[in-house]
Amino acid sequence: MYQLLVVAIALIAQTAYGQNCDSQNNGALCLTGQCCSNAGFCGTTAEYCLTSQRCQAQCINDGPPPPPQGPKPQSIDTSKLFKPPDNTFATKQLVGYFSNWAQYRGLDPSVPSCDKNQSFLPENINPFLYTHLNYAFVFMTNNNSIVPHEYDDLDLSMHFNKWVKGLNPSITTSFSVGGWTMNDGPSKFTGNIDYSTFFSQMASTSGSRSTFIQSCIKWARDLGFDGIDIDWEYVGDPTRGGTSADTENFTSLVKEMRDAARAEAASSGKNELLITVAAPADPDKFNLIQVGGLRLSVTRLTGIILMTYDFYGNWDPRMDSQAPIADTLQKGWSFTSAIDLYLNAGVPGSKINAGIPLYGRIWTIDDPSCTSPGCTGTAGISGRCTAESGFLAYFEIKEIIDALDSQNMLSTALNFASQDGYFLVFDDQWVGYDDENSFQAKVDIINNKGIRGGMLWAVDLDTADFSLTKKLLEYYQSCPKDGDWPATSANSEAEILCSSDSAFPQETQTRMCNEDLTWGVVDNSACNPVRPVSLAAQKCVEGQ
Structure with missing residues (x-):
């Protein structure tokens, strides 16, 4: 032979x-x-x-390919991995996305400021910090089948699942098909192939949908994933390969995928695969989905993951936090408004995860005397490792913060705009991003609106010790909203106005959120008068 x-x-x-x-x-x-x-x-x-x-075409058959083995594991002391308290995820979920191109950081000689220690592989993930992890992204060819986007996606996916599930068996993983790059037309990242119409073409007939669905199920089962995440950016958008028929076809795709997943689970005896979609936060893109089709799809989806970020960036000269807490420069463009958009359309909060970015958007300032949100700029510097103009990972922002702090310059550079977010001004640069206070505000919104939880894009953009993710999980430990009482962090006191029918409705009443995330007794002593008592007679004072 x-x-x-x-x-x-x-x-x-x-x-x-x-x-x-x-x-x-x-x-x-x-x-x-x-x-x-x-x-x-x-x-x-x-x-x-x-x-x-593993020859792909025009091959010589010498037997089946070996099973994927994955890249060589790094040496990680798993005993030192941080584990949040057991009650952290008692009432909320946290989805984290892993970007498969993070493996290349530090390997490009044209980016000498980044060394190979900055490469991010599955072993760099702390799987105790999330309830769900999504592997992003794989692509789809024009024959409607799933294919790797990175050369090692098969190996890396198996390694990803082996690592995170080996350490945290309770975690759930999905692979994500699509993404911005796949839907963005030909580029160096797609080998100059235009994939932008492939989703629309796939969804247009029952036969092509069936091919895609069966390919997704096989990919998930072969590589050890628990679910499928569809990132079609965007359904019905004619500027990105979409058509007016997309909404109806998308509804059919979701229905048929759910039916197929249910049938496969019944025949295999395995748990039914999760099906989620990454959904737009932009009101204009939301309107393309059409509310009726969205409601019908939601009943068959495990969840909807809102891309509540990139509201602002250097494609727009106006500088602002790229993911403002509430509306700032434009009505409807914020974390809060996007959640309300879906809730008001009838999507149950129990199916919504809202995205929170672990990166910032950066501008070069036009006018040094105008550095408030809403002032203008052009594309800013590239990150030391991420090397994309106008984009900084949180770990790169943190390096700048630490450098400014070491020179006693941080107090004049760092700003937090309430209901907006953080912005950092240094040299001629302006970066808007999320940090502790905006994370706290967004978790409060998640709690008070009763949605399923948050999502982080992306786990590989945090510091090496996941400092910002850990801070987010501190805020996750909270008592749930209870009537007029807002969700409140553990060991903290909530405060609301006295009831309108009390003697002093302008005063406040308080209630403690206990360490075990149970509510304490309401203290409303300030709401009603206390009659003066004669300490000697132990009776009410005459006339009072």
């Missing part, structure tokens, strides 16, 4: 290196006599042509 393979390979024409093929490249084939490797390149040697080496 081995000799026949050697002869067969020797007869293949000379290698043409660099030609791209198959799933990575819209199903393109190699020249006659060449094979398409697992990485999507054409060649003639064993690593290109043998099925045992």
